[in-house]
Amino acid sequence: SFELTQPPSVSVSPGQTASIACSGHKLGDKYASWYQQKPGQSPVLVIYQDNKRPSGIPERFSGSNSGNTATLTISGTQAMDEADYFCQAWDSGNVVFGGGTKLTVL
Amino acid sequence: QIELQQSGPGLVKPSQTLSLTCAISGDSVSSNSAAWTWIRQSPSRGLEWLGRTYYRSKWYNDYALSVKSRITINADTSKNQFSLHLNSMTPDDTAVYYCARGPIAAGAFENWGQGTLVTVSS
Numbered sequence: 001s002f003e004l005t006q007p008p009s010v011s012v013s014p015g016q017t018a019s020i021a022c023s024g025h026k027l028g029d030k031y032a033s034w035y036q037q038k039p040g041q042s043p044v045l046v047i048y049q050d051n052k053r054p055s056g057i058p059e060r061f062s063g064s065n066s067g068n069t070a071t072l073t074i075s076g077t078q079a080m081d082e083a084d085y086f087c088q089a090w091d092s093g094n095v096v097f098g099g100g101t102k103l104t105v106l
Numbered sequence: 107q108i109e110l111q112q113s114g115p116g117l118v119k120p121s122q123t124l125s126l127t128c129a130i131s132g133d134s135v136s137s138n139s140a141a142w143t144w145i146r147q148s149p150s151r152g153l154e155w156l157g158r159t160y161y162r163s164k165w166y167n168d169y170a171l172s173v174k175s176r177i178t179i180n181a182d183t184s185k186n187q188f189s190l191h192l193n194s195m196t197p198d199d200t201a202v203y204y205c206a207r208g209p210i211a212a213g214a215f216e217n218w219g220q221g222t223l224v225t226v227s228s
Contacts, residue, residue: 033214042204042221043153048214086153090212093168095145095155 002091004098011104018074020101022087025068030089032070034063037084037100046085047072079105108132110205110219118226123193128205128219135181135188136161141168142188143208143215144179148201159188160210195226 004024012018022032032050035043045054047063050070060075070089074081082105087098114126128142135142141160147153157169159179169177178191192199203224207217 031212031214035215042218043215044218045214045216048216054216088153088214094170095208097153097155099152 002089002094002096004087004089004096006085006087006098006101008099009102009104011106012074012077014079014105015076018077018081018103018105020072020074020085020087020103022070022072022098023068024070024089024096027068027070027089028066030065030091032063032065033088034061034070034072035086035088036081037086038082043086074103077103077105081105108207108217110207110217112203112205112219112222114203114222114224116223116225118195118199118224119228120196120226122195123191124195124199124203124224126190126203126205126222126224127187128189129185129187130207131186133207135186136183138162139210141208141210142179142181143206144190144203145206145215146199146201146203147221150198151201154201156190156192158208162210197226200224200226 034047036046037043046061050065051063062073084100086100109131111129118124141158143158144156176193181188202221205219206215208215
């Protein structure tokens with residue numbers, strides 16, 4: 001079955017660039033989406049269709065998807081970006097989520 | 107602005123049926139461009155898509171294989187809401203349950219409900 005794999009954690013210093021990878025077989029042939037989730041809150045969509053930002057999402061959030069890997073990039077990371085991030089794609093009519101990456105800003 | 111408001115119990119006994127409702131504002135449950143979806147999240151399973159209902163001249167349902175024998179999702183057009191019914195609950199079904207507005211074709215979930223923590227315990 002189709003699976004999406006993310007690193008459990010990523011650390012970044014304030015103002016630096018954070019990159020979170022999501023890998024899956026031929027993921028580049030599908031659309032990848034990314035969600036941010038802070039403790040006790042519902043997920044928030046930050047990237048859809050690989051690299052599009054919903055209204056209200058800061059420009060520092062960007063995405064790419066090629067080969068077997070989708071990547072969420074946060075430029076000029078701020079303390080408020082500390083959260084869990086999940087990738088998501090569709091495969092054969094089923095929705096698949098990655099296991100999530102905890103982004104620590106320190 | 108689309109908002110989803112969930113309601114339902116936080117505690118269910120083993121073998122019983124979980125019923126949750128998601129009230130929609132800012133959109134219609136009969137929309138031709140949305141699928142009304144239930145997703146759950148637990149430490150053991152992560153985020154898990156459970157299923158959806160959507161309208162395209164008639165009502166359609168898709169369910170995850172993991173719960174297909176136990177789940178029903180239906181819409182109430184008079185109240186502009188949709189519901190999840192999951193029977194034969196076990197402690198393994200303990201999770202935060204979310205309703206969400208998603209695409210009919212492959213895509214992303216733009217709007218989420220506030221989540222309901224459901225505990226299965228006697």
